[in-house]
Amino acid sequence: MSSEGTVDDVAPPGADVASVEARLGYHFRRPDLLREALTHRSAAHQRSGGSGRRGRQPASRRGAGSNERLEFIGDRVLGLLMAEWLLERFPDEQEGALGPRHAHLVSRPILATIAGTMDLTQALDVAEHEARAGVRQVANVLADAVEAILGAMYLDGGLEPARRFVRSAWNDAIIAQARPPKDPKTALQEWVLARGQPLPSYRTVLVDGPSHAPRFVIAVTAGGQSGEGEAGSKRAAESAAAADLLRRIG
DSSP states (O other): SSSSHHHHHHSSOOHHHHHHHHHTTTTOHHHHHHHHBBBBBHHHHHTTTTTTTTOOOOGGGTTTTTTTTHHHHHHHHHHHHHHHHHHHHHTOOOOHHHHHHHHHHHHHHHHHHHHHTTOOGGOOOBBHHHHHGGGGHHHHHHHHHHHHHHHHHHHHHHHHHHHHHHHTTTTTHHHHHSSOOOOOOHHHHHHHHHHOOOEEEEEEEEEEETSSSSSEEEEEEEETTTEEEEEEEEEHHHHHHHHHHHHHOO
């Protein structure tokens, strides 16, 4: 889908709750929760009349009506359910192996892939100008929506429906983990040391977002090349940046 403003780009979002429910394999008792989970902050801001009479919303209200609150709880739900599943699946592994597995399975790239398999793109409710800019295809936006959907499922029906969804949607990803993945920062450090090069240098490019859902953008330089990563914590953003650089040099 191009960012030049095709009909598909600006078509009203699904809020076709029934079709999204079918992909989830779950029927919401409170469909408003699912609609909220699919609402990007740009759409919520647009419906609230922009930034208000004085030009700015109070910090505590920014993002109100969007999926940010559901994303906040969905992130915790996913972390718990994935930890539970990994303990069951790998009963002989200790934290040193389980930690990297967990970090990989809850990472933004995996979440964005899950969103792609669910074909969530057109279901997202975004402002028209953001739709034309292609925001529905942005990996972080898709990843946030998946976390928000998990939060909505938890609030609507408890852990069990969320657990069923996670174990279905992440099945291929967890099967693919024959061995614990190596942390990207460790892998990058080993790569430069093996070549007698200086250690990677990490730099904070941007920190923004609300306090309950911050966004860190980190750049890393090593081997004469650079990579960049974005995540909800500095550590995760550094890991994403290292993974990006490894893809470039690999």
